[in-house]
Amino acid sequence: MPPLFTVTGRDVLFAHWPMDSEALSRHVPDALTLETFDGTAWVSVLALENGAVGVGPTTPPTSVGATPQLNLRTYVTMDGDSGVYFLSLDTGRRVAALAGQRGFGLPFHHATMRLTRRDGRITFRSRRRGGATPAARFGARYRPTGPVFEADRETIESFCVERFRFFFPAGEDRRVDALQVGDGNHGGVRVGTISREPWELRPVEAEIRRNTLFEAADLPRPTTEPVVQYSPGFRMGIDPLETRDAAGRRSE
Template sequence: MKKPWIMAQTWRDLVFLHWPISPDALRPFVPEELEIDLFEGRAWVGVVPFIADHTRLRFSLPFPIVGTYRELNVRTYVTCNGRSGVYFFSLDADSLPAVKAASAGRFLPYRYARMKVVKKDRRYAFTSRLAKPVIGESFRMGFTPSAGMLEASELERWLTERYCLWTKPKTVLYRVDIDHVPWQLQKIHIEIAENSLAGFLPAGWNRQEPLAHFSALQKTRFYPPVKETI
């Protein structure tokens, strides 16, 4: 039986950006216990910027310091023991307390970054740059969501309806289950001005126009980590 959830969070103004990629390009960077999930023979890399809001533990009010912050993650999709979920290459946030808490013991690959979100009328501008310039990863984009919800295709559901993540701090693989209602997706117009994320991937992996979607609001719950037995 699944244990009670331990943390809740609301995701706002979230953008899904997805690029197809060869699974061989990802294999060296994904734990061997996880199988890279494929759709019609292709793996996918996702870049997901959003605002994390109302972060709180069960039976508590939102944290006054880290309750709201901006986040940008780079991910791919994997399977293990019959489940399909997410594996994160990086998770950047502009809250140092949130980064320290989430990356304690190297449990998740969080990094501190300077981020900004500006909204004017219906258009957003999102920027992110790692606080340590020597690493040099940065991301800048503008986007405008379209009115109305879309009926998701099989691929769109495959990319977005993921209800667990895996992480492998040191030598132990853990799974964290996530609960939320199905995504309400909108079409979106994007302009990516800069994207130097995931420099370990082959040059040009993000050269083509990505599949892009927007979701205004998603309330989520996180469950305790479970040691994955292979």
């Protein structure tokens, strides 16, 4: 089955922090189980420039519609399937925030954002103003420093980046009917699947200058330096969503 959409992006900063499982679990739906690495839960920030969205398998020109995006996510399982659970997503384009909310039911927010490049270094700034959602700010400067590699299995890099599903509560789903798969059971969980090649990663020098995403999500502020990686870019397909009930059964 061809994807519903194809999305591209570039200059991705991954920053991963260990997190207390008890503090994190209350933010995750009961139908999902926090997944840990060596007994520790993790929360990651992804700062990137998202490209335009193409319909089906079409790859849009990367120079069209590029806008910064900022993802805060953790790692979960359901019925043996691993994936990510988004705690928040910020985008520099208001229409993209509305499309993410209404098209996929995801916790998107509109923010004032800027990504600049100079002398091989990327500077990323984001400011989500208060109001209906908690205010949040993030700022980072980063520069790739080494050759491209793929994450080895059983490493923290693989645990945090090689994910092919995302989950969110069906009760939050405000998608248009054309995107639905299943019977719309609002007592369950929506599952999205993506298709892509393994991430191309590089070592990176990164300075996190400002980060209040955790406080905005009602999570403890990190007390350690993050584990960081960089990726020059990606191309991924987003497949139709499916519904599962609390026991993990798929809707027909």
